[in-house]
Amino acid sequence: MEFDDDNIENEEQELGDDFDALYIDEDDAAVPDLLSKKDCVIFAVDCNPQIFQKQEGNPNNESQFNTVLKSIQSFFKSKIILNVDDKVSLIFYNVDKTSNLLSFNGINTVYPLESPSAQMIKDVLKLDQNFEQQFGFRNQKVKLYEVLWLCNHMFQSKDRKRNTMRIFLFTNDDNPPPLQERQQCIHQAKLLAEMDAQIELFPLPNAHQKFDLRKFYTEIIALDVDEINESLIDSSEKILDLQNRLRQKEYKKRPINRLLLYIGKDSIVGTKVYCPYIKVRKPFPKYIDQASNKLLKKTTKNICSETGQILYPNQISQCIILGGEKVRISSKDVQKMKHFQEPSMTLIGFKPLSQLKVYHNYRPSYFVYPDDFQVKGSSQFFHALITQMKAKNKIAIVRFQPKRGSQVRFCALLPQEEAYDEDHVQQPPGFYLISLPYSDDMRDLTKVVQHEEKVEVNNNLINCAKMICNALEIHNFDVRNFEDPGLQKFYAHLQAHALNEISPEETQDLITPDEEGMKKYEEILNLFQEAINLDLKQQFGG
Structure with missing residues (x-):
């Protein structure tokens, strides 16, 4: 059982609407917006002559290059609609005409790292029409470490705490470079990893030869936890599903919270909490000025109903009416009343799995994964705990407080072992966090449902x-x-x-x-x- 750790420090948290229902009290007056990271993606395409040959078995009789451009165009479209602040770039390597910031031979920066535009989306498919005249083919292979070096240079101006940086590498060549170049590739990959930039490979195999990652690319890429299986290593049909793979990578999976799990008084385990399912909603509209087409800034002012004066935050407080009089309660008093403990999970004990009923899961469940970045050895602890709980058919009961001021709840930890289905999709190891109802949450339906006579059917x-x-x-x-x-x-x-x-x-x-x-x-x-x-x-x- 293997656990993957992303080791992202000070990662911004993302909250969905379902997550708010569990992590934020319903009586909270306001919920601060949490800024999500901007996505910076560089597409690096290996433009050797073989990628332009027509594919056998392709329903549209397209070349691999044309399929790649269509997939990139689809990715650009999603970015310009969903998040225009994200940055994208397109690089061709193994071409004759050179154009890049570091003047490396055989590398052409088609689009610099910038927000996608409507014109960019329209022109990307036209790159296949006059490719030989516009870019040309190169007889000598480009040094791959120079491609990575250039990507590293393009990422230098981006703050890694505010941006996620990714390189999508498209190639049909799985042959390793010479030994000296190989070491330099590994060095550049390490430099990219140090700045939290991730290299993601999209192999382009042909009908006669499979793409073997184990020859070289496993040394420079961090395999996605969802793709560590034979389906990626033996990727003879991946090109036909290229657009779906790109769509899956539009959003990087991020934990919505990082918490410590306390086992008794002396043992602590680091955990990350993920939301398996988040309802996708239409984006909220933004208001613009009709004349200038500029975004409008919305401001809210509180006005006293008695005097008509503008009230500032320090002049506003809450109150409770006792004996006909208003008793003032400050915001600090409200926070103290809500505070039980620091955000964490505390193990209470174990119960048989049979005592966890389907109707107990009355709120969205979440997935708990070990975090070795907080506490070293958390993965080994999870592995041992999951193995023993599965063997004895047990669930764990924990006291759970996700953040300051949120409601304290009892939750069940349902263990899940690592497995793969017939489509090579990984079932990751960890625990499902199931929020348990209090006695106040349970309804007695015996007074509502009328017991009728049993109906017999022939x-x-x-x-x-x-x-x-x-x-x-x-x-x-x-x-x-x-x-x-x-x-x-x-x-x-x-x-x-x-x-x-x-x-x-x-x-x-x-x-x-x-x-x-x-x-x-x-x-x-x-x-x-x-x-x-x-x-x-x-x-x-x-």
């Missing part, structure tokens, strides 16, 4: 229902295959408006029932309806 109707369930069963159902049609349509229209396109892209509603496919089971549905009618006649006559 066997003919039961058999018809079984036939419907078997006929309409959805095989290999996975929620990851279904996108929100409302969001897809919204962003398609927004994209068309931003890029001055004539009409928006067509979106496919994947949650629409397959009416054509259901027609072949029409006889079974009619049989079920007849069985219902017959049963009603037998019970009530007629």
